[in-house]
Amino acid sequence: xxxxxxxxxxxxxxxxxxxxxxxxxxxxxxxxxxxxxxxxxxxxxxxxxxxxxxxxxxxxxxxxxxxxxxxxxxxxxxxxxxxxxxxxxxxxxxxxxxxxxxxxxxxxxxxxxxxxxxxxxxxxxxxxxxxxxxxxxxxxxxxxxxxxxxxxxxxxxxxxxxxxxxxxxxxxxxxxxxxxxxxxxxxxxxxxxxxxxxxxxxxxxxxxxxxxxxxxxxxxxxxxxxxxxxxxxxxxxxxxxxxxxxxxxxxxxxxxxxxxxxxxxxxxxxxxxxxxxxxxxxxxxxxxxxxxxxxxxxxxxxxxxxxxxxxxxxxxxxxxxxxxxxxxxxxxxxxxxxxxxxxxxxxxxxxxxxxxx
Amino acid sequence: xxxxxxxxxxxxxxxxxxxxxxxxxxxxxxxxxxxxxxxxxxxxxxxxxxxxxxxxxxxxxxxxxxxxxxxxxxxxxxxxxxxxxxxxxxxxxxxxxxxxxxxxxxxxxxxxxxxxxxxxxxxxxxxxxxxxxxxxxxxxxxxxxxxxxxxxxxxxxxxxxxxxxxxxxxxxxxxxxxxxxxxxxxxxxxxxxxxxxxxxxxxxxxxxxxxxxxxxxxxxxxxxxxxxxxxxxxxxxxxxxxxxxxxxxxxxxxxxxxxxxxxxxxxxxxxxxxxxxxxxxxxxxxxxxxxxxxxxxxxxxxxxxxxxxxxxxxxxxxxxxxxxxxxxxxxxxxxxxxxxxxxxxxxxxxxxxxxxx
Numbered sequence: 001x002x003x004x005x006x007x008x009x010x011x012x013x014x015x016x017x018x019x020x021x022x023x024x025x026x027x028x029x030x031x032x033x034x035x036x037x038x039x040x041x042x043x044x045x046x047x048x049x050x051x052x053x054x055x056x057x058x059x060x061x062x063x064x065x066x067x068x069x070x071x072x073x074x075x076x077x078x079x080x081x082x083x084x085x086x087x088x089x090x091x092x093x094x095x096x097x098x099x100x101x102x103x104x105x106x107x108x109x110x111x112x113x114x115x116x117x118x119x120x121x122x123x124x125x126x127x128x129x130x131x132x133x134x135x136x137x138x139x140x141x142x143x144x145x146x147x148x149x150x151x152x153x154x155x156x157x158x159x160x161x162x163x164x165x166x167x168x169x170x171x172x173x174x175x176x177x178x179x180x181x182x183x184x185x186x187x188x189x190x191x192x193x194x195x196x197x198x199x200x201x202x203x204x205x206x207x208x209x210x211x212x213x214x215x216x217x218x219x220x221x222x223x224x225x226x227x228x229x230x231x232x233x234x235x236x237x238x239x240x241x242x243x244x245x246x247x248x249x250x251x252x253x254x255x256x257x258x259x260x261x262x263x264x265x266x267x268x269x270x271x272x273x274x275x276x277x278x279x280x281x282x283x284x285x286x287x288x289x290x291x292x293x294x295x296x297x298x299x300x301x302x303x304x305x306x307x308x309x310x311x312x313x314x315x316x317x318x319x320x321x322x323x324x325x326x327x328x329x330x331x332x333x334x335x336x337x338x339x340x341x342x343x344x345x346x347x348x349x350x351x352x353x354x355x356x357x
Numbered sequence: 358x359x360x361x362x363x364x365x366x367x368x369x370x371x372x373x374x375x376x377x378x379x380x381x382x383x384x385x386x387x388x389x390x391x392x393x394x395x396x397x398x399x400x401x402x403x404x405x406x407x408x409x410x411x412x413x414x415x416x417x418x419x420x421x422x423x424x425x426x427x428x429x430x431x432x433x434x435x436x437x438x439x440x441x442x443x444x445x446x447x448x449x450x451x452x453x454x455x456x457x458x459x460x461x462x463x464x465x466x467x468x469x470x471x472x473x474x475x476x477x478x479x480x481x482x483x484x485x486x487x488x489x490x491x492x493x494x495x496x497x498x499x500x501x502x503x504x505x506x507x508x509x510x511x512x513x514x515x516x517x518x519x520x521x522x523x524x525x526x527x528x529x530x531x532x533x534x535x536x537x538x539x540x541x542x543x544x545x546x547x548x549x550x551x552x553x554x555x556x557x558x559x560x561x562x563x564x565x566x567x568x569x570x571x572x573x574x575x576x577x578x579x580x581x582x583x584x585x586x587x588x589x590x591x592x593x594x595x596x597x598x599x600x601x602x603x604x605x606x607x608x609x610x611x612x613x614x615x616x617x618x619x620x621x622x623x624x625x626x627x628x629x630x631x632x633x634x635x636x637x638x639x640x641x642x643x644x645x646x647x648x649x650x651x652x653x654x655x656x657x658x659x660x661x662x663x664x665x666x667x668x669x670x671x672x673x674x675x676x677x678x679x680x681x682x683x684x685x686x687x688x689x690x691x692x693x694x695x696x697x698x699x700x701x702x703x704x705x706x707x708x709x710x711x712x713x714x
């Protein structure tokens with residue numbers, strides 16, 4: 001057992017456990033204390049096999065069930081913003097990480113501690129560095145170093161989704177659309193070619209864009225194509241010879257990354273388009289038995305996930321996955337983030353039902 | 358006489374004097390050595406009254422002539438760019454400041470030293486800090502502290518103009534054209550309003566702009582309206598709520614600054630337009646007797662000046678002024694700037710003729 005780990009009390013309610021977790025500061029790249037605490041709390045539980053990978057902790061039941069599910073949550077938060085320690089105010093818990101996503105982590109720990117004989121084998125994953133570059137992402141690292149630990153029939157990522165199921169996720173692609181020109185002094189502008197003026201057509205096409213809204217497994221996704229940055233200019237008296245429009249394409253999970261890139265290239269046909277970043281979407285996968293049973297257990301309501309989340313990492317491993325966790329995703333990364341106690345309790349209750357009946 | 362001044366030899370040719378001046382480094386705000394040298398060289402000349410103002414040197418004849426002309430040049434250069442010392446290569450002198458504008462300064466010093474009894478009284482002005490913010494500009498400071506020293510019937514600014522007369526100058530106005538929107542996560546872009554997309558119309562209008570080319574005193578000016586910078590964007594996953602297009606309007610001298618601003622506001626009607634910087638143009642003023650005589654003396658060829666120069670400061674004082682100096686203005690501020698010896702010799706010869714006959 002690691003030294004100096006803040007003790008976690010897994011006999012407390014998930015709500016109290018949320019407060020305990022929030023009060024262990026764990027900004028990305030600073031997750032050692034919280035990972036130590038999680039590992040120390042889980043290791044004494046005889047029905048679990050616990051392993052540690054960096055600051056990622058994995059705990060598995062091994063009951064030989066016909067099905068295995070993965071339930072995952074990240075331990076890190078975005079940087080402090082004068083919003084610690086946790087503060088309970090009636091039915092809400094306020095503070096850094098309450099919504100994104102220590103409420104979900106608390107539910108995971110409660111289930112791990114109190115459901116010794118689930119009807120489905122469970123792999124609990126509490127991982128590091130979700131909020132930063134994917135090279136540090138614990139789920140990503142684990143999928144490379146120990147993919148067998150993530151194997152399963154279905155995965156639940158406890159990202160905030162208002163305690164409802166948000167299935168799959170949209171992909172995201174970033175491109176630089178570049179126009180070029182020729183510099184000249186702005187007092188003799190007719191001798192140059194203005195690259196910023198040349199970007200007018202790029203923006204005009206974006207204005208004319210009509211979003212596709214495909215229905216997949218009964219869920220309506222909603223694509224989006226947007227300039228997120230624009231930059232150009234050399235000096236106040238120089239006709240600029242380059243302008244770059246950075247465009248973000250959010251695409252439904254029925255397109256691959258390559259298809260998304262091809263779409264954007266064709267959309268900006270005639271312009272210099274360079275892909276700078278890309279992440280695939282995730283299909284909802286609601287036709288799988290484990291997924292169907294889960295959706296039934298939580299009441300049958302499913303919405304599409306528009307934002308990109310780590311569910312796509314499970315999809316890449318061939319495992320259908322959904323987002324399902326306490327908290328409003330619109331509050332993630334906001335100073336005033338909070339999580340409703342009712343969300344925590346509902347998630348715990350519904351997951352317990354699904355794992356025990 | 359100041360200490361440590363590098364000595365200037367005013368008996369040398371203007372070409373040799375150009376080399377001497379170039380070899381005294383004088384990047385803006387570092388003109389003390391060159392101003393000391395100029396002051397020390399001029400003070401012994403009995404026919405001149407020399408005064409010093411910061412690093413600006415003024416030398417005047419006082420012969421009671423019916424007309425007084427001002428001949429001015431700045432002593433500073435843009436920053437070093439591995440282009441010192443001066444290098445003579447056949448009929449060209451290469452190096453920082455050769456073109457902009459120590460060739461012109463050398464002509465001024467030769468005339469000051471060798472024309473003791475000009476037919477017009479002359480005020481020679483060698484001033485500091487033309488290449489930087491106008492708050493440091495020696496001509497600007499002198500026009501505020503000692504406007505009487507700049508009084509005259511006509512002024513010649515020895516800015517590079519290929520040893521030909523470029524009359525007046527165009528004004529310059531800078532505005533920020535701002536579009537606003539509403540932030541949202543780019544995964545749910547339909548909840549926001551994209552300010553960069555909103556700038557499409559700003560750029561479309563710029564593309565549709567047709568330049569006015571008014572003829573003033575027989576000279577065809579050429580206006581220009583151009584985006585010189587564009588910026589917008591919050592983060593790679595956020596719909597941006599602001600985009601700023603910085604536009605530079607170069608306007609013919611028949612418009613005032615206010616008229617130029619009104620034109621740009623109307624051009625971008627419906628957008629948030631803020632004037633950030635403005636400098637008036639200068640009318641050619643070729644109808645004045647001193648100007649007419651000068652143009653005749655140099656052969657009658659006159660072109661319009663498109664760029665903004667300090668001639669506008671003379672115009673603001675009610676003094677008609679022209680640009681006339683050795684060197685190609687297109688080479689100003691370039692690493693490879695040079696001045697043709699023939700330009701220096703021609704300017705000296707023509708001015709000498711005008712001042713002595």
